[in-house]
Amino acid sequence: METASASGLDPGLYIVAGPIGNLADLSPRAADILRRADVVAVEDTRVSARLLRHAGSDRPMVPYHDHSSDALRARLIERMAGESVALLSDAGTPLISDPGYKLVRDARVAGRQVTTLPGPSAAIAALTLSGLPTDRFLFMGFLPAKAKARGDTLAEIAGLRASLIFYESGPRLSDSLAAMAQGLGDRDAAVCREISKTFEETVTGTLSALSDRYADAPPKGEIVVIVGPPGQAPVASAEDADAALREALTRLSVSKAAGEVAKKLGLDRRTLYDRATELKE
Missing domain, CATH: 1.10.10 (Arc Repressor Mutant, subunit A)
Known part of the structure; x- marks a missing residue:
C-alpha cells in the first residue's frame, strides 16, 4: 500500500495548470502542490524557475518534454511509487499542445495515482473572448507548416459544424489565415494574443480581412485563432x-x-x- 511521501502528499502524478501570462492566475492549490511535491517535471527549467519562485517553492526540477527519453519517463514512473511528481508546462494546462500524455498513460498503466489541478488554458480563454459559438468546438493545435499538409488538414474539418481553435505564431499568422479562408470558406474569426498579459488583444473579422491586416505587420506574442462554424449549407436541389x-x-x-x-x-x-x-x- 502506498504511503505519503516526505512532503506529506500522496505518491503519484500531479498535473498542474500554470498561468498563461499573469502569475496571479496560479491557483492556491497549484501553488501548494508546487511547494510540496518531491520533484517538479518541467518543459524548461529557466521558464518554470520563475513560477516556482512566485509560488515560494524550492523543489527540485527535472526537464521533461516531447524529446525526453523513454528511460527518463520510466524513472519518473518509478519515483511515483513512493514520491509525488508534479508535471508543469511552460504555460497553461499540461498536455494541451504540450508534452505529457505519455507520462499520464504510463502512470495509469503502472497503477500510479494521477491527479489534475485545473486552471488556465489559452484555447478555452480565447474561445471565451472571441464572441463566436461555444456550444461545440474542436481544438486543432498548430497547423502543419507545409502548404499541402495544411490544406489536407483543413479539408478534413471543413464540414464540421463547430468553432475551431488553432495555435499560431506571428510570422505564420497571415499565411495561415489565408489558407483557412481558402480551405474553410471566409468565415468569421478572432485572433487573440497575449491573453492575460499587459498587451492582451482580440481582433475579430473575416479570415481574409484578418489575413490582410497581419500581412505586413506580424503580431508578437502567443496567438490563438478562433474560427466560427460554417454557415447553413444550401438545400440540395x-x-x-x-x-x-x-x-x-x-x-x-x-x-x-x-x-x-x-x-x-x-x-x-x-x-x-x-x-x-x-x-x-
Whole structure:
C-alpha cells in the first residue's frame, strides 16, 4: 500500500495548470502542490524557475518534454511509487499542445495515482473572448507548416459544424489565415494574443480581412485563432440529387446508392430510394 511521501502528499502524478501570462492566475492549490511535491517535471527549467519562485517553492526540477527519453519517463514512473511528481508546462494546462500524455498513460498503466489541478488554458480563454459559438468546438493545435499538409488538414474539418481553435505564431499568422479562408470558406474569426498579459488583444473579422491586416505587420506574442462554424449549407436541389444518384448507381445497388446520397446531401432516404428505382429502370 502506498504511503505519503516526505512532503506529506500522496505518491503519484500531479498535473498542474500554470498561468498563461499573469502569475496571479496560479491557483492556491497549484501553488501548494508546487511547494510540496518531491520533484517538479518541467518543459524548461529557466521558464518554470520563475513560477516556482512566485509560488515560494524550492523543489527540485527535472526537464521533461516531447524529446525526453523513454528511460527518463520510466524513472519518473518509478519515483511515483513512493514520491509525488508534479508535471508543469511552460504555460497553461499540461498536455494541451504540450508534452505529457505519455507520462499520464504510463502512470495509469503502472497503477500510479494521477491527479489534475485545473486552471488556465489559452484555447478555452480565447474561445471565451472571441464572441463566436461555444456550444461545440474542436481544438486543432498548430497547423502543419507545409502548404499541402495544411490544406489536407483543413479539408478534413471543413464540414464540421463547430468553432475551431488553432495555435499560431506571428510570422505564420497571415499565411495561415489565408489558407483557412481558402480551405474553410471566409468565415468569421478572432485572433487573440497575449491573453492575460499587459498587451492582451482580440481582433475579430473575416479570415481574409484578418489575413490582410497581419500581412505586413506580424503580431508578437502567443496567438490563438478562433474560427466560427460554417454557415447553413444550401438545400440540395432535385437536379443535385439526380446527379448524385446516377453516379452512385454506377457503383452501388439502389438501396446503398440511396443511403449514400441521403447521408451526403441530407435528404430523405425513402424519397431517394424511390427516385433511384425510377432512374435504374
